Amino acid sequence: MxxxxxxxxxxxxxxxxxxxxxxxxxxxxxxxxxxxGESVAGEWSPLIVTEDVEKILYEVKPDIEKAVGTHFHVFIPISHRFQIEEGINYVVMVYTGGNTCVYAMISQAFPWHGGELSVPEVLYPEPCIDWSPSQHF
Known part of the structure; x- marks a missing residue:
């Protein structure tokens, strides 16, 4: 169905x-x-983490760990927001244990531009709170 x-x-x-x-x-x-009739592009949309976003997140996990200089034994995506611009930008809040989270900005080129993933910015350690990308990035 x-x-x-x-x-x-x-x-x-x-x-x-x-x-x-x-x-x-x-x-x-x-x-x-x-x-x-709405302007969706450029605005951040809050969403629960989907399987597609989770797949992207785990694909770039080594890049995130390298950026912060640690290996995460606990790495549970909690929520994300996305924005459509020249590709799709994701900001994902990931629980890493205790009361800390990592916030990762992940950029994905559109498929007709190769679909490459990059991690331009990572914030860690951060508190696990209700958040907005504009507050962090």
């Missing part, structure tokens, strides 16, 4: 792109603005 709903959503988004003459892969910001 969920696959059917996602497939239908994909068809609807493609239909919207065709009727509005917008190619979502080439101009994602404009596509979201014109099809939803």
């Amino acid at each position: 969920p696959t059917t709903v996602l497939g239908l959503l994909g068809v609807l988004l493609c239909a919207l792109a065709v009727t509005s003459q917008v190619t979502p892969q080439k101009d994602l910001k404009r596509f979201f603005t014109e099809t939803t």
Whole structure:
């Protein structure tokens, strides 16, 4: 059932792109603005950590550990926020034990630009509190 709903959503988004003459892969910001009437691009969106974000986080975990100079025995993603700009920027709050968290900024290029991941900034140790990327980065 969920696959059917996602497939239908994909068809609807493609239909919207065709009727509005917008190619979502080439101009994602404009596509979201014109099809939803809202400006999504550039704004930080709070979300629980999905399997996709968790996969990305564990892929860059060695880069995060290298940046802070420690190996994390406890590394549990709690929440993240994302922002669409020239790619997708994620800020992930990760519980690392005790009352400390690591905040990692992860940048991902769009797939049509190679999809490469980078970790431009990491903050550690930080308290595990309700947060906003603008407060930390």
